[in-house]
Amino acid sequence: MNTSEDLIEKFRNRNYKITPQRLGIFKILEGNLDHPSAEDIFATIKKTYPTISFTTVYKTLDILEKMGEVLKITIDDERKHYDPNTYTHHHIICLGCNKISDVDAESVNPQLPDGILQEFTPSRYHVSFYGTCKDCLSKQ
Amino acid sequence: MNTSEDLIEKFRNRNYKITPQRLGIFKILEGNLDHPSAEDIFATIKKTYPTISFTTVYKTLDILEKMGEVLKITIDDERKHYDPNTYTHHHIICLGCNKISDVDAESVNPQLPDGILQEFTPSRYHVSFYGTCKDCLSKQ
DNA sequence: GATTAAACAATAATCATTTCAAATTGTCAA
DNA sequence: TTGACAATTTGAAATGATTATTGTTTAATC
Structure with missing residues (x-):
């Protein structure tokens, strides 16, 4: 997973400018396991950077x-979420509170049948588990 | 997968009224493997039922x-799709043309690690394979 | 056929996201 | 360090999918 410094470096390599707004977004993403939506990120960065606009957040993402x-x-019907962990992994979403958690890739191992492989060339896959988290289960 | 008659029966059981519009939607869904969006369904039913409104399609779905x-x-960024096949199965989506195809469940067999099972009670799962279809591959 | 609750069509509203034009700001070379 | 320029930010307005509202019509039941 990228640190802010990694992202700064990668932006420089592509001649993208490093602005305070972008830096703020990088910091929010750094090590973030919460799968924030654009709105979440906007709300967070607004605390330290009150003038930032939604557009900037969307464009940077x-x-x-x-x-x-x-x-x-x-995986969520309502809105899209962003995940700075680009290493292959999967997700489980609670149908009660919509919280998204990570599932490591190694254990999960879906197979694509041979027949399909003649029609499609897969590049990646993603497993969504749906269920109820401990908290929501106890509330019922 | 439901036939129109199945859906009529199920609607009756719940005291939902059977209207010509709903019947039209049932017929479009019957045996449909195309994963239509609400818009697709609206466009199709409009041919035989030109006065139907978008709202009716959404509400029925x-x-x-x-x-x-x-x-x-x-699984598509742009819009939601509807699948009348409710038997557990998975999907492969072409990144070129966004076509969605079915993948049978038996062959695919993702495992949820023990650790997660203490936090979540899964009720179902879904695998999305992303790749390129034969047609799009030949166009490149 | 009359009654009544449910469903219809039309329209307006909402919500997430994108586009646009004008003002601002990083960057880099002088 | 400064100035120029192109990239970026901003705010507002547009878009596209979806949902809510409201009178009108209709399916189901008697």
Whole structure:
């Protein structure tokens, strides 16, 4: 997973400018395991950078996604989430509170049947587990 | 997978009315393997039922989803898709043309690690394979 | 056929996301 | 260190998917 410094370096390599806004977003993403939505990130950065606009957040996330430095997760019906951990892994989402947690890739091992391989060339895959978390279970 | 008659029966059991519009939607879904979006379904039914409104399509799909008779698929960034095949299975999506195809469940067999099972009670899972289809591959 | 609750169509509202034009700001060379 | 320029930020407005509202119509039941 990238540190802010990694991302600064990678932005420089592509001649993208390092602005305080972008730096703030990098810091929020650094080591983040919470799978924040664009709105979450906007709300967080606004505390230290009150004038930042939503557009800037979206654009920066878009750049990061196109660079392959964050993953856009579409497991939630409501909104998209961003994940700075680009190493192959999977997710479990609680149907009660929508919290998303990580599942390591090694243990999960889905197989693609031979028939499909003649029609498609897969490049990656993602497993979404749906269920109920401990907290939501105890509330029921 | 449900036939129109199955859905009529299930609607009756819940005291939902059978209208020509709903019947039209049932027929479109019957045996459908194309994973249509709400817009696709709207466009199709409009040919035989030009006065139908978008709202009616959404509401009917919403009822069907809540009844568990169709699945709402969120694997496409752009819009949601509906799948009348509610038997556990998975999907492969072409990154070139966004076409979604089915993958049978038996062959795919993801495992959820023990550690996670103490935190979450999974109820279902879904695997999304991403790749390039034969057609798009030949175009490159 | 009359009654009534449910479903319809039309329209407006909402929500996440994108686009746009103008103002601002990093960057780099002088 | 400064100035120029292109990239970036901003705020507002647009978009596209989806949901809510509201009168009108209709399916189901008698």
